[in-house]
Amino acid sequence: MSRAFNFCAGPAALPEAVLQQAQADLVDWQRRGCSIMEMSHRGADFVAIAERAEQDLRDLLAIPDNYKVLFLQGGATQQFAQVPMNLLGGKASADYICTGVWSEKAIAEAKKFAQVNVAATDVANHFRAVPDVSTWQLDNHAAYLHYTPNETIHGVEFDFIPSVDVPLVADYSSSILSEPLDVSKFGLIYAGAQKNIGPAGIVVVIVREDLLGRYAAGMPTIMDYAVAAKNGSMYNTPPTYSWYLSGLVFQWLKAQGGLEAIAALNARKAAKLYGAIDASGFYANPVAIANRSRMNVPFTLADARLEATFLQEAEAQHLLNLAGHRSVGGMRASIYNAVPEAAVDALIDFMADFERRHG
Template sequence: MTRHYNFCSGPATLPLAVLERAQSEMLDYRGKGLSVMEMSHRSSDYMAIAEKAEADFRDLLGVPDNYSVLFMQGGAATQFSASALNLTGRGGTPNFLDTGIWSRKAMAEAERLTGAHLAGGSKSNGYTATPASDSIQLSDDAAYLHFTDNETIGGVQFDRLPEVNVPLVCDMSSSILSVPLDISRYGVIYAGAQKNIGPAGLTLVIVRNDLLEQAQDSIPSMLSWKVMAENGSMYNTPPTYAWYLAGLVFEWLKEQGGVEAMAVVNRRKAEKVYRAIDGSRLYDNPIAVGSRSIMNIPFTLKDEALNDPFLRESEAAGLLTLKGHRSVGGMRASIYNAMPEEGVDTLVDFMAAFEQRHWKG
């Protein structure tokens, strides 16, 4: 078996140790004679899996006791709707920062359901930098401020939290567990699993408990954070295998030294790629240095005729899924927690060799 380096933005690479453990437990989970996929979510064996996963996740991020952790379905996009419906039952308008495609999608969904207010954003700088706190203009009736911590497609990431006097709601799908967080500064954090947590289909939601009482009366039960909190995320059958695999990832992260240790490695990996881009004649990254993502690094080739050769040769070298999103073009290297530093080193070496072979400028 040959394992390549997968730079996909999601579903993304998983730790090899996690895949191997899941493989070893696939047919017979710890002598129980069945797979986790076949277990009742109400069984004592599965409840132990679920409870440990939540405990490890709380430990990794230092989630305070006055916050609920929910394991939900539907991906982060479902939380675009859920956020608006869970937080406007007492009135108020959702406010948004527009820093890229995913924040705009979240705002569009809220606009359709409850109305929305654009409080600031990055359009004026071409989506190359996050907005300064003093540029944010909340509506008089702001229910919360939503922002996307890390724009997966554009490669723009906040280096500081917006300073506002309303709850912060953050889509952290492509950056959660990559650096330490002060959870107490947020009202809500949600994250699709398929980047730094596990397989697609699972979404983690961290919500301050006082906000559980602010939902609209008509909210569907499956979107209600309060319903999910009261039912231990098991109002219906949850995505049990994805929850199990997420738990294995949390265990693996703790074995690596936790989020603090991962942050050191993640910053070092990102620095290597940015150094390779900034020091080259062929590659370019348009994002302002202070707003550069450490998880998703887009770059372009100054000669677009070299795009296809770059992709063909990189794939042949075992470097997969480097093509940029169709909306922005170019290339993108997603270097989540599970991307080993050796993979980044291999990419950097390939980029230098490709430039030497092909650049004629």
Template sequence: MSRVYNFCSGPAALPEAVLKKAQAEMLDWHGAGVSVMEMSHRSTEFMSILASAKARLMRLLDISDDYEVLFVQGGASTLFAQIPANLTNGFDSACYLDTGAWSTKAIKEAKKYTKVNVVASSKEQNYTTVPAFADLELDESAAYLHVCPNETIGGLEFADLPETNLPIIADLSSTILSRKIDVSKYGMIYAGAQKNVGPAGVVICIIRKDLLARCSDSLPTVWNFANLAANDSMINTPPTFAIYLADLVFEWLEEQGGVEAIEAVNIAKAKVLYDFIDASDFYANPIDPAYRSRMNVPFTLADASLESLFLEESEAAGLRTLAGHRSVGGMRASIYNAMPMAGIEALIQFMREFENRHAQGK
């Protein structure tokens, strides 16, 4: 069977060149005689992989020495709790901006550790837009401001950040390495790998070094950011194969011309798909055009009763995992870095043909 176009929101498609390189190195990594999955995480071989991954990521995002780069386990959902546990020590509260499902989950976990000040929410607008930053009710004495600049489920994304003296903590799981960002504007960035970086199992954390002083010794050892930094992410056995694949993805990104080059591709992909949806009476996107995600494109059909048929036929056409999240329904095309323009064109061709066959009056 030939490979399909995989529009899954995560675990998502990986670059084919990366998969082929991993396949070629599966049994014998660089003459070591073993797979990366088999080698000791303390070995010279794996230490070189870890060092390479960190160095490539720092180059790609232009990360200064003011930050530590960590590779941690547990998924971004674990970080929802781990962040307030580490960074609210000595503070009475933390600020959270609520822009969708993942913001809501982060808020729920943070409330177990500190008082949460929800500075604004677009819940009443069904998370189709972003609250005006000028109206945020920020408490400048709080520990930090948490934001989720891309809500994967809702397909909402924003690039600007609120003006504040608080450290900004950002869940960039869906956007990391897809667009240029100024890391210096953030106190901490965290991102689950399984969208733009690699397979599930590792979370990238980029944390400003001064924030590590907040981490309390009362925390579990493997949860303490300061301990993780001091031990180069290896308090215990890290997700070695996931880090290795992340390094291959970083290498692939460098070969594409870096983040600036891949961002140009992502802009073009998203524009083609949104333009098609907007020109159709059969398909619709519910998000405020100013905040449409480049990575996750939800859309609905004019006749919702056709959704099951759309998914059945698209799957048969080699267009995989187009169902929207179970909490919102509809359709969703996740078009991360590894999705080529050819995949977008194939999706649009299918959507056009489906509309021609099922639109009323045609």
């Protein structure tokens, strides 16, 4: 079977080696006579899988010992509510930076639990840059500051980690594990798996221990980070197959040389694609150069009427899922860790050929 190049924003491409290992394990895991999906989550075999996955993630990100690593259900969207439920700690307000659609969604959900101060936003500029720190208007009484380091839809990425006096909370769904990260600068990091970690169905939460136990009165037990931590992310039956596959991805990343090596590859892929766009009079990227995402590259055609043709011809060349998000249109190539450099090269060649024929 010949596999296509998949540029989907999520659920996104998985490493082929991981898929092959999962295929081999699917029916009979290590000759145990059952599938990985049929195992008890409390059995010794799955507990060992879960423990290795956590340790490999800790190794990759050099996570300090005073942080808990949780593997939870509900995806990043559930965290939009779970974060304020757990971190307000009796305070009434929280700061949010708005740089795209996912920031907006996090803000809308947080408003159900807190007074949200939008300390900075680029909405007037149609989300093309990160607002300059000098313009941020932070609330001195905020419980935490939330931001989205990489906006999947608009392709806007922070080129710095904010420095604030309150716990820093980050939705790292679309850029986690794409480069080394100083976890100690954060109070809490969360990331939906379906972009750079594994398949849909699980979210990773990395939370500093001193932030546990601040839950709001009346909060459902299952939403309490402290309960999840105490029970090893197994207060209820977890998404075992997604957890197992995420663990395989962590092993694959280690085999590639870790996050330093994958960061160099990601930088090279992004530089090639942006270079091709910038050198063209036919394609354009609207994002400020300093804030261009390495993971999600939106671009437009000089003639929007050609978009359907572009997508049809791209798919015929086995270049899949290049349509931009429905809210912004245009094109988008998501070039996460598992998207090989050959995929970017093939896309660039197709784009050049399409421009010659239609430009």
